Amino acid sequence: MGKEHYFEESNKAFETAKLTSYWLYLAGIPEAVEYGRLIDLENAIDPEVIPHSKDMCFLNPIIHEIRYGSINHYIRESGCKNILDIACGYSPRGLHFAKDGYHYVGADLPVVAKELAPTAKRTGLTGYEYAGVDATNYESLKEAADKLAGPICIVVEGLGMYLSSQDATAVRRNIARIMSEHEGSVYITTDPGNGYLFFDVITA
Numbered sequence: 194m195g196k197e198h199y200f201e202e203s204n205k206a207f208e209t210a211k212l213t214s215y216w217l218y219l220a221g222i223p224e225a226v227e228y229g230r231l232i233d234l235e236n237a238i239d240p241e242v243i244p245h246s247k248d249m250c251f252l253n254p255i256i257h258e259i260r261y262g263s264i265n266h267y268i269r270e271s272g273c274k275n276i277l278d279i280a281c282g283y284s285p286r287g288l289h290f291a292k293d294g295y296h297y298v299g300a301d302l303p304v305v306a307k308e309l310a311p312t313a314k315r316t317g318l319t320g321y322e323y324a325g326v327d328a329t330n331y332e333s334l335k336e337a338a339d340k341l342a343g344p345i346c347i348v349v350e351g352l353g354m355y356l357s358s359q360d361a362t363a364v365r366r367n368i369a370r371i372m373s374e375h376e377g378s379v380y381i382t383t384d385p386g387n388g389y390l391f392f393d394v395i396t397a
Contacts (some may be wrong), residue, residue, distance in 0.1 A: 202220075209237055210282025210305065213351070216254040217285060224292075228285035264350060264381055265289065271345035277338055279328050279370075280352035281305075287313065289297055291321035292323040300326040300337045328352070329363040335371060344377035353384035354355050 215238050218351055219223035257363070265286065268276060274295050281299035286322055291295050299309065303325030313321045324337035336346060347368055361384075372378040 210280075210284075210301075212343075214283035214285065216257040219255040220258040222258065222261070222285070224289040228283075228288050228312075231288075231315060232283065232309070234283070258264040260350070260383060261286070264348060264383070267381050268346050268348065270278060271346045271381070273344045275341035275343060275345045276348060277327075277341060277345050278348045279325070279334070280349060280355075281370075283309070285348070286348075287321050287323075288316060288318070290313070291316070291318040294320070296320035296341055297322070298337055298340050299323045300328070300334070302326075322377055328367065329356075329360045331367045331370060334367045335374075338371045338375065341375070343375065344379070345371070345375045347372065347378060347380045349380075349382040349384055353382075369373055 211234070211345075214225065214229065214232075215234055217356050218229035218234055261284070268290070276286070276290055276295055276297045278297065278299045279282065279301075281287070281301050282305065284299070287297040297320060299306070299322070301309075301323070306323040308323035309323045313323060321367070322340070324340065326337045327333040337349075349364075352364070356364065368380055372380060
């Protein structure tokens with residue numbers, strides 16, 4: 194068994210990221226449907242996981258549709274045309290914003306970024322890419338942020354539940370440092386308190 198395959202099979206965050214995109218796909222969000230077809234989402238999901246997850250309220254399509262739409266609303270309200278989506282997973286957000294001329298960098302674990310990079314190219318859109326990062330490591334996150342010039346809208350959606358308190362502190366510290374280096378940046382997250390409908394919008 195290859196190293197990357199083993200990681201995918203053993204890491205629940207990896208599968209959850211696909212499920213999140215799957216619920217948006219089921220909700221009929223246009224870019225989610227288009228994106229789901231691009232990555233063959235239906236065949237990428239373990240069929241044994243789907244029936245069980247339907248009983249879990251935090252994976253309800255309506256909840257994800259509201260959260261996804263609300264974050265996108267705040268991104269547009271921020272006025273930033275650069276988006277750094279940390280722990281982006283299989284979100285169709287990049288496709289959604291690249292079509293409107295935004296520059297989007299989806300940052301996630303290298304194994305995820307490697308799988309999704311060809312998808313961005315297949316869309317034919319400019320300003321749309323993925324970067325493999327360790328968000329707890331400043332230099333790693335900075336490398337992804339430096340792909341964007343000027344103010345950045347930094348988005349963190351659902352990462353906190355997978356981090357220890359020490360790692361969560363490191364991620365917040367790294368984000369604050371990057372925001373200080375990109376004047377006018379905005380930080381949008383659903384993570385405080387692990388509340389899926391709790392939003393925090395912070396400006397530099």
